[in-house]
Amino acid sequence: MSSSVPPPPDGSEPSQPGPQQPEQPQLPQQAAHGAPYGPEGAPPRRRRRGLVVALVVAAVVLVVGGAAGAAAFLKLAPRGAQPDTVLPADTIAMVRLDLDPSAGQKVAAARFLTKLPDVAKTGDDVDLKQSLWKAVASSDEGLAKLDYRKDVEPWLGDRAAVAVLPGGSADKPHVVIALETTDQAKAKAGIAEVAAAGGAKEPLDVTARDDYALVTAKDVTADLTAGLAKGTLASSSTYTADLAALGDTGVASMWVDTPAALKSLGSALPTGAVPASALSKSGRVAASLRFDADYVELAGVTRGGAAPTSTTGAGAGKGLTTLPADTMAAVQLSGLGEAVKANWSAASAQLPAEQLDAVQQQLGVSLPDDLAVLLGSRLTLAMPKQDLQSLGGSDVPTIGLESVTTDPARAETVVTKVTELSGVDNLVSHQVSGDTLYLATTPDYLKALTGTGTLGSSTRFTTAVPDAQKATASAYVDLEALRPILTQDASADAKPLLQSLTAAGFSATIGTDGSGSFSFRVLGG
Template identity: 40%
Template sequence: MAGQPLPPYPFNQDPDRTVSYRQPSPGSVPGPGTQPYTYAAQPPVAQSPAAQPYAQQPYAEQQYAQQPYTGQPSWQQVQIGAPQPPARKRGRGWLTAIVAAVIVALIGGGGVYAMTMLSGGGAQPEDVLPSGTMAYVRLDLDPAANQKVALFQLARKFSATRGAFTGDDPRKALFELLRQGDGDLAKIDYARDVAPWLGDRVGLGVLAPKAGSSTPRVVAAVQVTDQEQARAGVRKLDADGELKGLAFREDYAILAETQAEADAYAKAEPLSRDADFAADLKAVGEPGVLSFWGDAGKIAKAAQAAGATSAAEAGTLDMVKGVRFAGALRFDGEYAELTGISRGGAVQAAAGAEGARLSRLPATTVGALSVSGLGGLLADQWPQITAAADGTMGGRSFSDFVDLARQSYGLSLPEDLVTLLGGNITLAVDERGLDGAVPNAGAVLSTDPAKAQEIVTKIEKFVADSGAGAPQLTKVAADGRLIIAASQQYADELAADGTLGGSETFTTAIPDADSATAALYVDLDKIEKYYLNGLRGEERANAQALRAIGLSARRSGDVTSFSLRVLFN
């Protein structure tokens, strides 16, 4: 089939399908009217659901469309072969763009690693680790194609990873990074001792301690390509002999503390068939390069059964019984994202909670924090808060402090605090005035403005009487809001609807910000001038690569989802 045009198939189909490419020699790069790149491939096979690319991150169409490579044609100039269909069908347009972008990024740009490695299929560590695992971490160097391309692209922005993430083997890149901080690995030759048998995936599981022990059991699953070479290679890597048990299941080596445990784990029901585990990982979505899962309830139960907790710690562990969590580390051409969920627990989301207000802040906002439902949460948890505070008052009772606030200043706790926090509280700092004596900072409280203003006045008197200096604050009442700021001008700006939500940096850092129940945003590009002068060389270059940080969370019932994104220039 050599000489045929490149079809718009996804690159993360069956890993056994081999694809090879011929690149013209320097000076013969195709241009308009010349022959396109050619390929030779076996017929495509059906794509499994697990190998689908991250459907909600069609970043390549945005990331590469306007980035031609020096000395090479931009992807718009590369002739893909067959003409584009007249109508753009759902799901096909962005896929074709990814194909074109990957060709230029990996072939035209000098090559990050071979196209044959863009598979993303095959068994995962959870398919061989035992059910009953309390906590689990997985590293996958063979994720979906979009994840690998973005990972290598971002890794090359930083000096600490730029040298390692080159060539055509991501396993070697990781090994070289680990060797930099581990003297024992300096004796290991990757090409001789590791490459012949090491696969692309590693999983680590933690199980409850044995009876009479307080130490959790650990089991590892390492993907291998040759069992006999793996036996020798694993022993060489585990020089301390911490994992004496070795068994094989499918194409994984199962490593445990004893041989009996390794044999038992290799025959056990797999973790992937645990209903809770499967539901949690499905809720997370694309597992990315790194994923994790844990059952906090099982962990707390095991710790208590082993007698590894004090009475005070046992009370804390009781609060997490029934809580499970899961998450993944994913990459895009513009950012790295740590995302996840938690389920269960005693704390429930307030019905009809107001969303975060960050998108309505001024466009000059450099940092902001918005939290909804704190008032209702404080009211529900006040007894627990009082009990916890009693242990930090140096022999005095927290109730004494509450009585003093009521008698001397007319503050009623927790009622006044519940009113003040209201449905949402948003704190903001503006770019203008950061180098002044008092920065432009303020708060927007979604509450009864008249009642809240009275409470603020009482608190100001309390602060003044305590001897703590405090700046003069401007208070502006708006419709259902009280704005408190360092200046009248900034208070007026916060009272009006701003346009931060129109910033591409903001919307990338915090997607769907108005639906979040909590959000944090920092625009690093706007404040880098205040810290770059103290940095030199590679440290300065690394800092300049950082663009912004966004953290958002959403809660519905007993389920909380979160996303932490670090954006790059």
């Protein structure tokens, strides 16, 4: 499949998002359209398998293994409704998979995937849904015994979602699985068979609504029905506004009403998977996995959150853009100094007071003030291109630091004290220029950092790190420069893929009103 496909259209279908996934029900059988039905109880034989895993695996199939199915993916013609049209308006979280996204996404995915190895060798007979099913079924003895062509393909559609409704608890959340179906009658037997094979431990209901089968535990069905009577998620003005801010929802997406999710799920919500700003007691987060001709991106927005107490350093200066052109890796964070001071009481409470006093006396510093000054309003760590594999055990890689701070002279004094007491003062060069303290492990790199670099003029950098000058946090990695390390222990199958990736970048912004955005991109070429 060549990359000379027509440019993508301007429009794109609305899609939807979803949450982190608590344990969800296995699939039972289904009744007449609009009515729930379920088995009297399938015998428990094996541990339950969360079908949310299927959504995650599908994304991997598209992004990594998707190279093998690019032609098949492009052949799909967009049709049908999205899962948010059959989920209640009071849904508090949702994660969605779409193997039939907008035409623009299909063209972009095809263009990107042709840059990955072996796409030109693949035919048009790759079935993405079958690849997904095999990935999921391979980890379950019961599901592995099913025949995809006979037991699954005749009824399974191209879209799916897992949603959480209000009223549940951390131990037993109210979960709904929405599966698009191509034949409701065949889905009745098929879903029941999958549930039995997967070892469902309790009877479940399946409510047929439009072209979807909504799978719930029996004690959740009434809430589902009552919620749908009040409207669908797609009709929620808050939800649709969040999706409008997000843009194209790509091949997978998620949406979470944070306070409602925290109230319902509590400690069961995996907080590490979403930005810190999305975990406040207010606001919402939406994210999507989507394609561009040059990259695959995980993009997201946070909306309606509490305004930050301070945005000092956020978007100030030019961030990574003025680093040297030969930068191999870099990360920039804003507001660390103020964050240290704001959280010092809680952090220092974890250590004995006498231990902290001893550290301050030994280093000749005052905590947290000196640490806050050193970290400043914007901190940047950077590394130029170099042969890391040739470094010996005692060799120090070339790295540098820039700290924009209110008192750079004081920050330099702290560095001098710490490096001298640590015996590494001969390994660190430092200099103050204006409001910035510069440090480097070599004099040459210190000189390069204090000059005006041109990394921001690189197309690869600007593609990987959007809005770098405005970012509250950003990062960049030149994967091409790191190929020797990335591929040295890679398998024969993984090595061509790693060799085809050129860069990765991250950027995040947060505004004074609490809204924000983030982007993580991986470039191929």
